Amino acid sequence: MSTAVLFDLDDTLIDLQYARRHGLRAVQRILPELNKVPLDELELAHDAELTANYQRTLEGNLSDEEAHLEHMCGICRRYGLATDKAADAVEAYVHEQQFYPRLVPGVEELFDALRGRMKIGVITNGRSQNQRDKLEFFDLLPLDTVAISEEVGALKPNPEIFRYALENLDVQKATMVGDSWERDVLGAIGIGMDAIWLNRYRRPCPDRSLAVEINGFEPIRTVLRILRITS
Amino acid sequence: MTVTVNIPEPLRKLANGQVELNVEIANTTTVEKLIDDLESKYTGIKNKLFDNGEIRGYVKVFVNDEDINFIRGKATEVKRGDTVTIVAAIAGG
Structure with missing residues (x-):
């Protein structure tokens, strides 16, 4: 699949x-x-x-x-x-x-493990240039799909931005990973995607039946297991 | 003496993981030439900092804590003993 x-x-x-x-x-x-x-x-x-x-x-x-x-x-x-x-x-x-730009720990390793095994994309609220600068500077490109609210004309959790991201992917199953319960988790579930809630600061989970909760990307084998990829 | 160049975390993998680089120069150089020197040793670093020959909009370079945008931009002089700090003005709200 x-x-x-x-x-x-x-x-x-x-x-x-x-x-x-x-x-x-x-x-x-x-x-x-x-x-x-x-x-x-x-x-x-x-x-x-x-x-x-x-x-x-x-x-x-x-x-x-x-x-x-x-x-x-x-x-x-x-x-x-x-x-x-x-x-x-x-x-x-x-x-x-400005002196403290960094990726969330584990992201590079996770991307290395995912590339070639799943399609990868980004769905983000923000200004086009700002978000594209970040993708470039942090070496997150290439991606299979990028949906930026300013370009799409819709902010998460609006289903339109999720549909835009999925439009050209041609996949049977997609999972959204994000830190915002309202924007990422509920937005994704709303259009039938699965969701993983990145809860790095251990906030109370609003509803455990809706999404898998992780507290970070390390060790990445946990994330890969949730995504049903063996490391 | 050398010039010390502080490398931001996302670019360190291009510099073999080093946090700071000590670059040998003649008496003086410019920021642009210094970056060219870095590129000859650490391929890919210039592309992260420059686009079409100009420093990318979100990249800031400080020479001894002075933002080069307020000096002479990429032509700003760098002398032996100076510290050059590269940062990325792309943090959030």
């Missing part, structure tokens, strides 16, 4: 959280009042701000720069701080993140 595995990109293949945490440490240096906030908590606060603006950013109604500033002002307000240093904090955050 011909099969495919499709991956989300940000925080599934590319470890953006690793860079984000370094960025947030730089923010704490600019806003020392935040030093008393544990990094995990600060990250959750940042994530909440990010989520609040996610749709507007992806739809192009908010530039990356505006979004960063809104997130930082939001964090300042959450912790009762003035926002006068928010722009400096953004600059430090963005600057620091």
Whole structure:
């Protein structure tokens, strides 16, 4: 049976959280009042701000720069701080993140094991150029299919973007792997794909009957077993 | 003396896993020539950093912590003892 595995990109293949945490440490240096906030908590606060603006950013109604500033002002307000240093904090955050690009551990090995045995693709929400730059820089190409929301005109979990990705694959079975329960797991299941939920931060699983949960890609033999490939 | 070049994690496999490279140069060179020197030893690295002869939009190069975009871009001078850091401006929100 011909099969495919499709991956989300940000925080599934590319470890953006690793860079984000370094960025947030730089923010704490600019806003020392935040030093008393544990990094995990600060990250959750940042994530909440990010989520609040996610749709507007992806739809192009908010530039990356505006979004960063809104997130930082939001964090300042959450912790009762003035926002006068928010722009400096953004600059430090963005600057620091650049020094920590990396793939999620195990991705390279997993791709090596999958290539030639299954079709591989990426389905990602984001701007075309940004996402294609990442695929190039992190050496994730070639892929059998790439669906980027800006190019497709639909954001996950909209079924349209999943259909677009599957359109030219000619496979009988496809599995989606992603870190977002709503966007990746529910989106994939909605059009009849299987799903693997990458839950690196061990959040409570909303429904174990819907998807297989993994906490990382290492050891890859576990992932290969789930995909029914023997290593 | 040499120039120290810090390599970002995704490119280290092209540099035999090295985190930093020490590159012998004459007294001075430019960022572009330095990358050409790296390419002669570590094939593929230039293609990751340049596209059509220009530094890729998401690649940033710092010479002694100064962003070369604010100096002379790829023509920025590099001297013995300098530290060149390559980063990728592609992190998320």
